[in-house]
Amino acid sequence: MPQYQTWEEFSRAAEKLYLADPMKTRVVLKYRHSDGNLCIKVTDDLVCLVYKTEQAQDVKKIEKFHSQLMRLMVAKESRNVTMETE
Amino acid sequence: MVLLESEQFLTELTRLFQKCRTSGSVYITLKKYDGRTKPIPKKGTVEGFEPADNKCLLRATDGKKKISTVVSSKEVNKFQMAYSNLLRANMDGLKKRDKKNKTKKTKAAAAAPAAPAPAPAAAASTATTAAAAAAAQ
Numbered sequence: 001m002p003q004y005q006t007w008e009e010f011s012r013a014a015e016k017l018y019l020a021d022p023m024k025t026r027v028v029l030k031y032r033h034s035d036g037n038l039c040i041k042v043t044d045d046l047v048c049l050v051y052k053t054e055q056a057q058d059v060k061k062i063e064k065f066h067s068q069l070m071r072l073m074v075a076k077e078s079r080n081v082t083m084e085t086e
Numbered sequence: 087m088v089l090l091e092s093e094q095f096l097t098e099l100t101r102l103f104q105k106c107r108t109s110g111s112v113y114i115t116l117k118k119y120d121g122r123t124k125p126i127p128k129k130g131t132v133e134g135f136e137p138a139d140n141k142c143l144l145r146a147t148d149g150k151k152k153i154s155t156v157v158s159s160k161e162v163n164k165f166q167m168a169y170s171n172l173l174r175a176n177m178d179g180l181k182k183r184d185k186k187n188k189t190k191k192t193k194a195a196a197a198a199p200a201a202p203a204p205a206p207a208a209a210a211s212t213a214t215t216a217a218a219a220a221a222a223q
Contacts, residue, residue, distance in 0.1 A: 026117040033179040034109045056180040063173045066116065067166050073118040073142035074159045 001048045007061055010051040014042035017049065018069060027069055029062070038062060087145075087152045092165045095144065095155035096172055102148050103176035110148055119143040119156060 004010035018025045024044040031038050039052045040062050053062075090098060099114075106112050121138035140159040145152065157165050 022118045023120065026115055029114040029116075030111050031103075031106075031114075031177050032111045033103075033107045033177075036179045036181060038177060038180060054181050056178070056182045059174060059177045059180060063170055063177070066173070067170055070116060070142055070144075070157065070166060070169075071162060073116070074140050074157060074162045076140045076159065 001050060003050045003052065007051065007053075007058060010040075010049060011061075011065055013049050014065070014069075017042055017044055017047060018072065020044070022073065027066065029066065040065070087154055090153055090155050092155050092157060092161050093168075095146075095153055096165075096168055098153045099146050100172060100176065102146055102151065102153070103172075106148050107179075113145075113147050113149075115143075115145040117143050117145075 002013075004013070014027075021044055026043060028041040028043070029038070030041075037052060037054045038059060039050065041051075042049045051062075088098075102112050119138075119141045121141055122135060124135075126132055126135075138158075142157050143154065144157060145154040147153070
Protein backbone atom coordinates (compact mmCIF):
# COMPACT_ATOMS: atom_id res chain seq x y z
CA MET A 1 0.00 0.00 0.00
CA PRO A 2 2.27 2.79 -1.19
CA GLN A 3 2.14 5.95 0.86
CA TYR A 4 3.41 8.95 -1.06
CA GLN A 5 5.52 11.71 0.41
CA THR A 6 5.17 14.10 -2.49
CA TRP A 7 1.92 15.34 -3.91
CA GLU A 8 3.30 15.35 -7.45
CA GLU A 9 4.00 11.60 -7.46
CA PHE A 10 0.74 10.78 -5.79
CA SER A 11 -1.42 12.74 -8.21
CA ARG A 12 0.34 11.26 -11.24
CA ALA A 13 -0.02 7.70 -9.98
CA ALA A 14 -3.62 8.26 -8.93
CA GLU A 15 -4.60 9.72 -12.28
CA LYS A 16 -2.97 6.76 -14.02
CA LEU A 17 -4.81 4.31 -11.80
CA TYR A 18 -8.15 5.94 -12.49
CA LEU A 19 -7.65 6.06 -16.25
CA ALA A 20 -6.72 2.39 -16.29
CA ASP A 21 -10.17 1.40 -15.03
CA PRO A 22 -12.59 4.24 -14.26
CA MET A 23 -15.41 2.03 -13.04
CA LYS A 24 -13.33 0.22 -10.48
CA THR A 25 -11.39 3.12 -9.02
CA ARG A 26 -12.67 5.14 -6.06
CA VAL A 27 -11.36 8.08 -4.10
CA VAL A 28 -11.65 8.35 -0.34
CA LEU A 29 -11.02 11.52 1.63
CA LYS A 30 -10.65 11.51 5.42
CA TYR A 31 -10.51 14.73 7.36
CA ARG A 32 -9.88 15.07 11.08
CA HIS A 33 -10.23 18.57 12.41
CA SER A 34 -9.31 17.58 15.97
CA ASP A 35 -5.95 16.19 14.80
CA GLY A 36 -5.55 18.65 11.97
CA ASN A 37 -4.81 16.15 9.22
CA LEU A 38 -6.16 15.13 5.87
CA CYS A 39 -5.71 11.82 4.08
CA ILE A 40 -6.59 11.00 0.47
CA LYS A 41 -6.69 7.45 -0.83
CA VAL A 42 -7.19 6.24 -4.40
CA THR A 43 -7.76 2.54 -4.90
CA ASP A 44 -9.13 0.01 -7.36
CA ASP A 45 -9.26 -2.71 -4.69
CA LEU A 46 -5.99 -4.14 -5.98
CA VAL A 47 -3.65 -1.21 -5.66
CA CYS A 48 -4.03 1.42 -2.96
CA LEU A 49 -2.33 4.82 -3.08
CA VAL A 50 -2.36 7.05 -0.03
CA TYR A 51 -1.26 10.61 0.65
CA LYS A 52 -1.44 12.12 4.13
CA THR A 53 -0.87 15.71 5.08
CA GLU A 54 -1.15 18.24 7.89
CA GLN A 55 -0.37 21.24 5.70
CA ALA A 56 -2.96 23.82 4.83
CA GLN A 57 -1.41 24.35 1.39
CA ASP A 58 -2.29 20.77 0.43
CA VAL A 59 -5.99 21.28 1.04
CA LYS A 60 -6.33 23.34 -2.13
CA LYS A 61 -4.39 20.77 -4.17
CA ILE A 62 -6.40 17.86 -2.85
CA GLU A 63 -9.68 19.65 -3.35
CA LYS A 64 -8.72 20.56 -6.93
CA PHE A 65 -7.68 16.99 -7.63
CA HIS A 66 -10.95 15.71 -6.22
CA SER A 67 -12.88 18.06 -8.49
CA GLN A 68 -10.82 17.06 -11.51
CA LEU A 69 -11.58 13.41 -10.91
CA MET A 70 -15.25 14.21 -10.46
CA ARG A 71 -15.23 15.95 -13.83
CA LEU A 72 -13.51 12.99 -15.46
CA MET A 73 -16.08 10.59 -14.08
CA VAL A 74 -18.94 12.71 -15.30
CA ALA A 75 -17.54 13.41 -18.75
CA LYS A 76 -19.10 11.35 -21.50
CA GLU A 77 -16.12 11.23 -23.80
CA SER A 78 -14.16 8.04 -23.62
CA ARG A 79 -11.05 9.45 -25.26
CA ASN A 80 -7.86 9.64 -23.22
CA VAL A 81 -8.02 12.81 -21.21
CA THR A 82 -4.87 13.92 -19.47
CA MET A 83 -5.42 16.10 -16.46
CA GLU A 84 -3.34 19.17 -15.89
CA THR A 85 -1.34 18.64 -12.75
CA GLU A 86 0.04 21.69 -11.00
CA MET B 87 -27.78 5.37 3.65
CA VAL B 88 -29.73 8.46 2.76
CA LEU B 89 -29.76 9.45 -0.91
CA LEU B 90 -30.17 13.19 -1.23
CA GLU B 91 -30.39 15.87 -3.88
CA SER B 92 -27.12 17.68 -4.57
CA GLU B 93 -28.07 20.81 -2.69
CA GLN B 94 -29.34 18.95 0.32
CA PHE B 95 -26.22 16.80 0.29
CA LEU B 96 -24.07 19.91 0.51
CA THR B 97 -26.09 21.21 3.45
CA GLU B 98 -25.83 17.93 5.28
CA LEU B 99 -22.12 17.68 4.51
CA THR B 100 -21.56 21.10 6.05
CA ARG B 101 -23.39 19.88 9.11
CA LEU B 102 -21.18 16.79 9.27
CA PHE B 103 -18.06 18.91 9.17
CA GLN B 104 -19.33 21.16 11.91
CA LYS B 105 -20.31 18.22 14.07
CA CYS B 106 -16.84 16.68 13.81
CA ARG B 107 -14.86 19.79 14.61
CA THR B 108 -14.03 18.79 18.16
CA SER B 109 -13.51 15.09 17.60
CA GLY B 110 -14.04 12.49 14.92
CA SER B 111 -13.37 12.19 11.19
CA VAL B 112 -15.32 13.02 8.09
CA TYR B 113 -15.03 10.43 5.32
CA ILE B 114 -15.89 11.36 1.73
CA THR B 115 -15.94 8.78 -1.05
CA LEU B 116 -16.14 9.49 -4.77
CA LYS B 117 -16.75 6.87 -7.43
CA LYS B 118 -17.89 6.67 -11.03
CA TYR B 119 -21.48 5.46 -11.24
CA ASP B 120 -23.23 3.81 -14.16
CA GLY B 121 -26.77 4.18 -12.87
CA ARG B 122 -27.45 0.62 -11.84
CA THR B 123 -30.23 0.14 -9.32
CA LYS B 124 -30.16 -3.65 -9.13
CA PRO B 125 -27.20 -5.93 -8.50
CA ILE B 126 -25.97 -7.64 -11.64
CA PRO B 127 -26.49 -11.40 -11.26
CA LYS B 128 -23.43 -13.63 -11.69
CA LYS B 129 -25.16 -15.90 -14.14
CA GLY B 130 -28.00 -14.80 -16.33
CA THR B 131 -28.42 -11.66 -18.32
CA VAL B 132 -29.19 -8.17 -17.19
CA GLU B 133 -32.67 -7.08 -18.07
CA GLY B 134 -32.54 -4.04 -20.30
CA PHE B 135 -29.92 -2.19 -18.30
CA GLU B 136 -28.09 0.60 -20.11
CA PRO B 137 -24.93 1.69 -18.34
CA ALA B 138 -24.93 5.48 -18.12
CA ASP B 139 -21.58 7.13 -18.54
CA ASN B 140 -22.05 10.55 -17.07
CA LYS B 141 -22.70 10.09 -13.38
CA CYS B 142 -20.70 9.80 -10.22
CA LEU B 143 -21.61 8.82 -6.69
CA LEU B 144 -20.55 10.87 -3.70
CA ARG B 145 -20.82 9.49 -0.20
CA ALA B 146 -20.05 11.06 3.14
CA THR B 147 -20.12 9.84 6.71
CA ASP B 148 -18.87 10.69 10.15
CA GLY B 149 -18.87 7.07 11.25
CA LYS B 150 -22.49 7.21 12.36
CA LYS B 151 -24.57 9.21 9.92
CA LYS B 152 -24.36 8.37 6.21
CA ILE B 153 -25.39 10.55 3.30
CA SER B 154 -24.95 10.20 -0.43
CA THR B 155 -25.79 11.86 -3.71
CA VAL B 156 -25.49 11.21 -7.42
CA VAL B 157 -24.00 13.93 -9.60
CA SER B 158 -24.48 13.91 -13.34
CA SER B 159 -22.86 16.00 -16.05
CA LYS B 160 -25.76 18.46 -16.05
CA GLU B 161 -25.32 19.42 -12.41
CA VAL B 162 -21.58 19.06 -12.16
CA ASN B 163 -20.67 22.69 -12.84
CA LYS B 164 -22.87 24.21 -10.21
CA PHE B 165 -22.29 21.41 -7.74
CA GLN B 166 -18.54 21.49 -8.12
CA MET B 167 -18.24 25.18 -7.35
CA ALA B 168 -20.32 24.87 -4.22
CA TYR B 169 -18.55 21.67 -3.23
CA SER B 170 -15.06 23.14 -3.65
CA ASN B 171 -15.99 26.16 -1.56
CA LEU B 172 -17.42 23.88 1.09
CA LEU B 173 -14.27 21.77 1.31
CA ARG B 174 -11.97 24.74 1.42
CA ALA B 175 -14.03 26.51 4.04
CA ASN B 176 -14.31 23.50 6.32
CA MET B 177 -10.86 21.93 6.01
CA ASP B 178 -9.17 24.85 7.65
CA GLY B 179 -7.65 23.22 10.72
CA LEU B 180 -4.36 22.30 9.12
CA LYS B 181 -0.96 23.82 9.83
CA LYS B 182 0.25 26.72 7.78
CA ARG B 183 3.88 26.49 6.69
CA ASP B 184 5.26 30.00 6.82
CA LYS B 185 8.94 29.12 6.98
CA LYS B 186 9.46 28.74 3.23
CA ASN B 187 6.30 30.27 1.86
CA LYS B 188 7.04 33.96 2.15
CA THR B 189 6.44 34.41 -1.59
CA LYS B 190 3.09 32.64 -1.39
CA LYS B 191 1.49 35.38 0.67
CA THR B 192 -0.95 36.21 -2.15
CA LYS B 193 -2.16 32.61 -2.36
CA ALA B 194 -2.57 32.44 1.41
CA ALA B 195 -4.36 35.78 1.49
CA ALA B 196 -6.77 34.67 -1.22
CA ALA B 197 -7.46 31.20 0.16
CA ALA B 198 -7.62 31.77 3.89
CA PRO B 199 -9.69 34.75 4.98
CA ALA B 200 -9.37 33.95 8.67
CA ALA B 201 -5.61 33.45 8.76
CA PRO B 202 -3.92 34.78 11.91
CA ALA B 203 -0.50 36.42 11.96
CA PRO B 204 2.16 33.86 10.92
CA ALA B 205 4.14 32.38 13.78
CA PRO B 206 7.82 31.48 13.26
CA ALA B 207 8.14 28.25 15.25
CA ALA B 208 6.22 25.07 14.44
CA ALA B 209 5.06 24.62 18.02
CA ALA B 210 3.84 28.17 18.19
CA SER B 211 2.03 27.85 14.87
CA THR B 212 0.15 24.77 16.08
CA ALA B 213 -1.00 26.68 19.12
CA THR B 214 -1.99 29.64 16.97
CA THR B 215 -3.93 27.44 14.56
CA ALA B 216 -5.68 25.72 17.44
CA ALA B 217 -6.55 29.06 18.98
CA ALA B 218 -7.81 30.36 15.63
CA ALA B 219 -9.92 27.25 15.15
CA ALA B 220 -11.39 27.64 18.63
CA ALA B 221 -12.06 31.33 18.02
CA ALA B 222 -13.62 30.60 14.64
CA GLN B 223 -16.12 28.09 16.11
